Amino acid sequence: MIRPKSAPEIRAMRAAGAIVHEVQQRLTASIRPGVTTGELDELAERLIRARGAIPAFKGYRGYPATICASVNAEVVHGVPGRRALAAGDLVSIDVGAVLEGYHADGAFTVALPPVAPRVAHLIDTTRRCLSLAIEQARPGRHLSDISHAIEAHALAAGVSVVRQFGGHGIGRQLHEPPHIDNYGPPGRGPRLRQGVVLAIEPILCLGSGELSTGADQWTTRTADGQPAAHFEHTVAVTAGEPEVLTSLAGL
Numbered sequence: 001m002i003r004p005k006s007a008p009e010i011r012a013m014r015a016a017g018a019i020v021h022e023v024q025q026r027l028t029a030s031i032r033p034g035v036t037t038g039e040l041d042e043l044a045e046r047l048i049r050a051r052g053a054i055p056a057f058k059g060y061r062g063y064p065a066t067i068c069a070s071v072n073a074e075v076v077h078g079v080p081g082r083r084a085l086a087a088g089d090l091v092s093i094d095v096g097a098v099l100e101g102y103h104a105d106g107a108f109t110v111a112l113p114p115v116a117p118r119v120a121h122l123i124d125t126t127r128r129c130l131s132l133a134i135e136q137a138r139p140g141r142h143l144s145d146i147s148h149a150i151e152a153h154a155l156a157a158g159v160s161v162v163r164q165f166g167g168h169g170i171g172r173q174l175h176e177p178p179h180i181d182n183y184g185p186p187g188r189g190p191r192l193r194q195g196v197v198l199a200i201e202p203i204l205c206l207g208s209g210e211l212s213t214g215a216d217q218w219t220t221r222t223a224d225g226q227p228a229a230h231f232e233h234t235v236a237v238t239a240g241e242p243e244v245l246t247s248l249a250g251l
Contacts, residue, residue: 002143002178004195005171009102010236010245013171013197016104017234017245019051019097024108024246027067027095031110033087037069037080040093048097056096056103056174063218068094068107070219075203075211075228076165077218087112090119092230096174103174105199106246107232119227122206125157126229129182129202137198137235137242143178143189150202151183160209162228164220167200170234192237197245201232 005013023044030043045066048055055066063077070078070092071085078092085091094107109126111119129150136145146167154161167180178190182202207226214221222228236243 002169002190002193002196004193005197005236006195009171010195010197012100012102013104013234013236014245016053016097016099016102017106019048019053019099020095020104020106020234020246022051023047023095023097024093024106027093028108028110031085031091031112033112034084036082036084037071037078038082040069041065041067041080044095051099053097053099056098056105060174066095070228070230072227073222073225075162075205075220075222076230077220079216079218085112088114088116090227090229092228094230094232101172103170103172104234104246105170105174105232106234107201107230109229109231118206121157122159122204122227122229125154125159126202126204126231129153129204130200130231130233133200133202134233134235134242134244137192137200137237139192139194139237139239141192142187143180143192144184145186146198146200147181147184148186154202154204159204160207162203162205162209162211164211165203167198167232170197170199194237194239196237197234198237199232199234201230203228203230205229
């Protein structure tokens with residue numbers, strides 16, 4: 001059984017989510033050719049701390065930065081540094097904040113022009129997968145209904161699901177039960193209840209979906225060098241429509 005959050009807990013996570021949303025907007029506006037992933041990381045940390053929050057990722061299991069910045073064939077956990085972005089790059093940013101002990105987590109992917117049609121299709125498909133998955137975050141639905149919504153749309157669009165990673169519960173900890181696969185049949189797992197809060201995050205790629213891990217032991221890449229995309233929201237199950245506690249314009 002998944003423990004629902006109380007109204008005060010959700011209120012705290014909503015406040016943390018607002019910070020994640022603001023950081024995402026500022027990062028989106030700052031992504032351009034010539035900017036380094038390290039500069040984006042510094043901007044995110046300044047913004048989070050200026051709002052009285054703490055970067056959720058920095059120091060988590062030894063991770064060294066505030067954001068994960070994954071470029072092109074990098075899938076997740078790309079460590080920011082001196083790499084300068086260039087025209088045509090595909091950039092996925094994952095960022096979290098902790099406010100008054102409660103976490104929010106979100107991710108988005110953008111491409112710097114010129115954008116190849118197949119890359120635009122990957123981004124659109126991943127974004128749509130997230131929207132369809134969020135629609136399943138309702139009382140009485142099964143956890144795997146979220147998983148199935150992601151996989152069904154991805155397969156119909158001819159895009160691969162990265163199976164090694166998925167979504168998760170979230171609250172006082174960044175990663176809480178349950179793990180949410182981005183694939184699988186519907187109607188399985190626990191039923192959702194009002195107050196459950198989940199970080200839903202489809203991660204897709206254009207190739208086989210097989211991965212390799214870089215020498216830094218963090219950055220994960222597609223084994224065949226094909227591009228990947230990643231979108232994520234922190235979502236609360238309510239009595240009615242799912243409430244997105246984080247958001248990014250354009251979703």
